[in-house]
Amino acid sequence: MNSLWIRLSPLRRHYLPLGVDDDGYHDIPSPLRKRRRLVVALAALVAVSLLFNVLSLVKLSRSSSLQARPLDDFQNLDTSPLIRVQSSSSNGYNANINAIVTTLFSDSYAPAVATLGHSLRKVNTTARLIALYFPEKVSPSALCLAAASGFQPVAVSRIAPPHNGKGIHDHFLDQFTKLSLWSLENEGINALVYVDADTLVLRNFDELFELPYVFAAAPDVWEDRRGMTLEFNAGVLFLRTSMKTYQRMLDVLPTTRFPLFYAEQAFLNQYFSGRTLTLPPVYNANIVTKKKYPELWRSMWEGKEVRTIHYTVVKPFLGPKMSGIGVGEVDGRVKEVKESESGRYSEEVEMWGKMWVETREMYPKIREECIRGTTVKYSGVLLT
Known part of the structure; x- marks a missing residue:
């Protein structure tokens, strides 16, 4: 009964139950299914990309902490004069x-x-x-x-x-x-x-x-x-x-x-x-x-x-x-x-x-x- 209605209905040109074709056997995706599959694929791609970026940031953070240089966080600890002994000619200095x-x-x-x-x-x-x-x-x-x-x-x-x-x-x-x-x-x-x-x-x-x-x-x-x-x-x-x-x-x-x-x-x-x-x-x-x-x-x-x-x-x-x-x-x-x-x-x-x-x-x-x-x-x- 339902099958006959499906075949005779004026909506047949525009509507087909999911998983049913003209003969009721083959699975032919509708535009809605195509869009749904595309959304799922994009979501999976985004998830993989986010996971990759998170792992990269973690790796970079660990690498940066290992490669940190003293000047990256400079602190003025030694305030003593750079030169402690004045120049003297007795040390062999000769301007000429x-x-x-x-x-x-x-x-x-x-x-x-x-x-x-x-x-x-x-x-x-x-x-x-x-x-x-x-x-x-x-x-x-x-x-x-x-x-x-x-x-x-x-x-x-x-x-x-x-x-x-x-x-x-x-x-x-x-x-x-x-x-x-x-x-x-x-x-x-x-x-x-x-x-x-x-x-x-x-x-x-x-x-x-x-x-x-x-x-x-x-x-x-x-x-x-x-x-x-x-x-x-x-x-x-x-x-x-x-x-x-x-x-x-x-x-x-x-x-x-x-x-x-x-x-x-x-x-x-x-x-x-x-x-x-x-x-x-x-x-x-x-x-x-x-x-x-x-x-x-x-x-x-x-x-x-x-x-x-x-x-x-x-x-x-x-x-x-x-x-x-x-x-x-x-x-x-x-x-x-x-x-x-x-x-x-x-x-x-x-x-x-x-x-x-x-x-x-x-x-x-x-x-x-x-x-x-x-x-x-x-x-x-x-x-x-």
């Missing part, structure tokens, strides 16, 4: 054979070198100030400006990057010339502290010249998950000069394996691996530390221990995309850079800007003549 060295490989860094020189003079360093430069790439006026605050220009030949520069960031292609630092033994230099031009010196660090080691540097700091690493940053280096070391470096440079992207810094990390004296970060206060380890950064400044601040990710003296700018544009650029990174480094950028203003005001005649490109005689060095 020590130098603080920077580089000038393009005109765009001339204001930075001049500002760095002024900061060094303010802290009363007794070491010689030397700026290595490329005669073929640095104009006379830029060299004049860079030397205005006390750096002695020393011409060097460019050391070409290995593998014709393949794989090396364009901004670092000239940086292998930094190996020339070791050749300054020929200039009568026994020990030197190298500082990048994008630094400011805030406190005298002449105590480094009494180190008995041949090489020292501060740990590097990265913006990404690596944070502070065992690798050192090559923006501030202490070293003892040696023509033998210099020649050895040139000999092994073409065949040494190192991450090419990071250029001479990676090479030096490989060359001195296991033999580097680690300096406290106050000797190379990379401003990225402020982002990665704010409590450590605050402690460094509260203790007034910072020797050198390093402008790695913001450069107040350069235009966008690392382009050079005119001397008259530097003040405006400082204001722009203060607002970059959501103002994270505004205090540090302002610090550089004030030092730049002091530099301009302290050496106005030199600055004006350098900008005009005229011949200037300064500190016994003829600049044309």
Whole structure:
């Protein structure tokens, strides 16, 4: 009876009891069953995905707890002075054979070198100030400006990057010339502290010249998950000069394996691996530390221990995309850079800007003549 009604009913075209077809035997899913199966399948997929994510989070949590670093929860426990014994000439210190060295490989860094020189003079360093430069790439006026605050220009030949520069960031292609630092033994230099031009010196660090080691540097700091690493940053280096070391470096440079992207810094990390004296970060206060380890950064400044601040990710003296700018544009650029990174480094950028203003005001005649490109005689060095 029911079967007959099903076959004759006008609703037959639109309704069929689940599990029954025209002959009452085969199971043909309706649209409702298809939707129900789809919902069940999606629910199962979501459940599996949630389970996988929960397990992953548990694993990550356990892994993170095992890999936690002291700096991830920095506490300012040791407040004693960093240096307990003052430098003394009786310990063998000789200013005539020590130098603080920077580089000038393009005109765009001339204001930075001049500002760095002024900061060094303010802290009363007794070491010689030397700026290595490329005669073929640095104009006379830029060299004049860079030397205005006390750096002695020393011409060097460019050391070409290995593998014709393949794989090396364009901004670092000239940086292998930094190996020339070791050749300054020929200039009568026994020990030197190298500082990048994008630094400011805030406190005298002449105590480094009494180190008995041949090489020292501060740990590097990265913006990404690596944070502070065992690798050192090559923006501030202490070293003892040696023509033998210099020649050895040139000999092994073409065949040494190192991450090419990071250029001479990676090479030096490989060359001195296991033999580097680690300096406290106050000797190379990379401003990225402020982002990665704010409590450590605050402690460094509260203790007034910072020797050198390093402008790695913001450069107040350069235009966008690392382009050079005119001397008259530097003040405006400082204001722009203060607002970059959501103002994270505004205090540090302002610090550089004030030092730049002091530099301009302290050496106005030199600055004006350098900008005009005229011949200037300064500190016994003829600049044309």
